[in-house]
């Protein structure tokens with residue numbers, strides 16, 4: 215893991231967007247279609263908007279969410295909706311592959327999402343966020359299904375259940391397939407949490423599972 219500290223959040227946004235643009239450009243030189251995996255949450259939204267202005271062959275890029283709440287595509291908590299509104303509809307003409315399927319429960323939905331995602335692996339570029347509880351994607355401490363999603367033989371997508379809601383998440387082997395992987399965090403609480411994670415069991419600090427080779431970008 216490497217950590218780049220940016221002077222402020224604007225510099226962080228520009229730095230992460232530039233790093234992703236360069237990584238996607240490299241991927242498009244060696245693959246017909248590049249696969250970009252993006253998180254939900256509030257932190258990456260400015261990056262999505264900055265990326266939308268990047269001069270890339272977006273029609274050759276496939277975007278997938280790193281995880282999803284089990285809610286319809288137009289729900290305010292949908293990560294796919296967040297990506298669609300702030301990246302695709304802002305000008306990046308990429309194809310968005312959703313993890314959610316209407317009419318299926320999370321178990322069946324995750325199995326179908328695995329079938330959609332498996333042929334797209336390895337990921338070309340991965341951007342992740344992290345919560346102060348050291349969760350990343352929907353690898354959430356204490357969630358039902360976490361152990362299975364951490365397993366190195368897991369399928370690409372699995373369901374996880376928290377006390378609050380049902381979710382699906384890309385699993386550790388799918389996330390770790392990425393050629394270039396970035397983690398974007400803001401605020402001293404998240405930085406301290408990331409530092410603490412290295413000494414904790416992975417079940418308590420799931421972000422640990424993806425730290426190898428990860429490029430962390432941080433601003434206060």
Ligand SMILES: O=C1O[C@H](COP(=O)(O)O)[C@@H](O)[C@H](O)[C@H]1O
Nearest residue numbers: 253254255256257343344345351
């Ligand atoms: O629940 C989620 O939270 C994390 C972190 O979100 P943030 O608002 O603290 O940036 C996010 O990375 C993940 O994709 C999302 O589903």
